[in-house]
Amino acid sequence: MIEPPATDRFLRACRREPVDRTPVWFMRQAGRYLPEYRRARGDLDILETCRHPEVVVELTLQPLRRMPLDAAIVFSDIMVPLRAIGLPVRVAPGTGPVLEEPIRSEADVLRLRPLEPEADEPELLEAIRLLRGELSVPLIGFSGAPFTLASYLVEGSPSRDHARTKALLHGAPDVWAGLMERLATLCVAHLRAQVEAGAQAVQLFDSWVGALDPEDYERAVLPYSREVFRGIADLGVPAIHFGVGTGELLSLMARAGGDVIGVDWRVPLDVAWERVGSDRGVQGNLDPAVCLATWEAVREKALGVLRRAGGRPGHVFNLGHGVLPQTSPETLARLVDLVHEATERPSG
Ligand code: CP3
Numbered sequence: 001m002i003e004p005p006a007t008d009r010f011l012r013a014c015r016r017e018p019v020d021r022t023p024v025w026f027m028r029q030a031g032r033y034l035p036e037y038r039r040a041r042g043d044l045d046i047l048e049t050c051r052h053p054e055v056v057v058e059l060t061l062q063p064l065r066r067m068p069l070d071a072a073i074v075f076s077d078i079m080v081p082l083r084a085i086g087l088p089v090r091v092a093p094g095t096g097p098v099l100e101e102p103i104r105s106e107a108d109v110l111r112l113r114p115l116e117p118e119a120d121e122p123e124l125l126e127a128i129r130l131l132r133g134e135l136s137v138p139l140i141g142f143s144g145a146p147f148t149l150a151s152y153l154v155e156g157s158p159s160r161d162h163a164r165t166k167a168l169l170h171g172a173p174d175v176w177a178g179l180m181e182r183l184a185t186l187c188v189a190h191l192r193a194q195v196e197a198g199a200q201a202v203q204l205f206d207s208w209v210g211a212l213d214p215e216d217y218e219r220a221v222l223p224y225s226r227e228v229f230r231g232i233a234d235l236g237v238p239a240i241h242f243g244v245g246t247g248e249l250l251s252l253m254a255r256a257g258g259d260v261i262g263v264d265w266r267v268p269l270d271v272a273w274e275r276v277g278s279d280r281g282v283q284g285n286l287d288p289a290v291c292l293a294t295w296e297a298v299r300e301k302a303l304g305v306l307r308r309a310g311g312r313p314g315h316v317f318n319l320g321h322g323v324l325p326q327t328s329p330e331t332l333a334r335l336v337d338l339v340h341e342a343t344e345r346p347s348g
Contacts, residue, residue, distance in 0.1 A: 010316065014240070016314035021345065025316070026332060029323060030073070033323055034066075040059060050123065052123065056127035060075045069336060073139075073142060074199065078142075102164075103153040109178045114186070125194070139200055140199060141197075142194075142204070142205060143228070145221075145243075146228065147224070149187075166212075169216065173220075176220060180221070180224040181224065184227040188231030191204075192232055201237050201239070202240070203239070203240040204240070204242065205242055209246060210246045214252055221256075241253050241261050242261075254276045259281060261280055262282075263276075264320035265319075265321075281315065283317075286298075286319050288319040292326055302339065303338075311343070311345075
């Protein structure tokens, strides 16, 4: 059967309205698992790639040519706005973001100047405008959340234990507050500009916030993430709030904000939804590693996620984290079809 163009299934689900089929998209749906991505990226540094709007448009569209995804996410990186305000960040292949002079003191924090999106990151906004002319599904803009950005700035490189970040948060609360305040302001400017350029939904990636306990999250992170959601509320676009390893933080994350809370695979979807509250949607939560297994295994686990969603309005199907580079594109395409077929409803 030929599918009708899915123009607003994703946005409807974000607003917890009934949908004809459960919408599906994948974090890192543009990425190294696609051979055409590897060809188009070439040897350019990823942050350099993001400064070429026509390449950004191409990379964003690639997964949509292969599978009927219900949303596109603009190809960018959470470090783009930090580089845009002049910080010497680079993204080391196979490692992640690196900052030669980490931010650890009040003087360092003062190096973070405000982001002026039209002047500092015009290529991103141009890519969004171009994409809106090409897409028949909604376009998602995004930002790293204050904590996750702070963790890269303080550590200077990817970290497993986030020890320096926690040391700053506990040992120099005033420096921490100043840093988080500036990052929250930056996130608001970054997200607002993307929406004004045409993004129809946004996702705040707080990927590493699961490193914190609920008490520290509530004191040292929640106020700043809340500031980000409040700062974009008047724009009226759905906001997704995502983190990894956040089982014990889900209700606090919902309190911080977001119409939809993104959850990883560690908490069953129905349990996560209970923690998040029935007044929010939920996005997730198939383990990306399952996609490396046999189709039968993928199918069974995906149907398990859908069973736990129970057909309630407000579920956006996604992986619990980004697509792994070893994933077969054919598996993901089959997964999109499976989600659509298994959730087909008579009226939308
Ligand atoms: O399709 C999409 O989802 C949009 C593209 C996207 C990228 N980065 C491109 C990218 C998105 C949404 C991001 C966000 C991002 N960047 C996050 C939050 C999401 C998450 O995964 O939790 C984080 C933590 C980063 C920081 C970052 N950038 C890391 C850890 C890496 C991996 C380094 C590596 O080589 O493994 C990057 C680089 C990066 N950003 C890649 C992609 C597709 C992979 C490297 C490449 O293709 O050069």
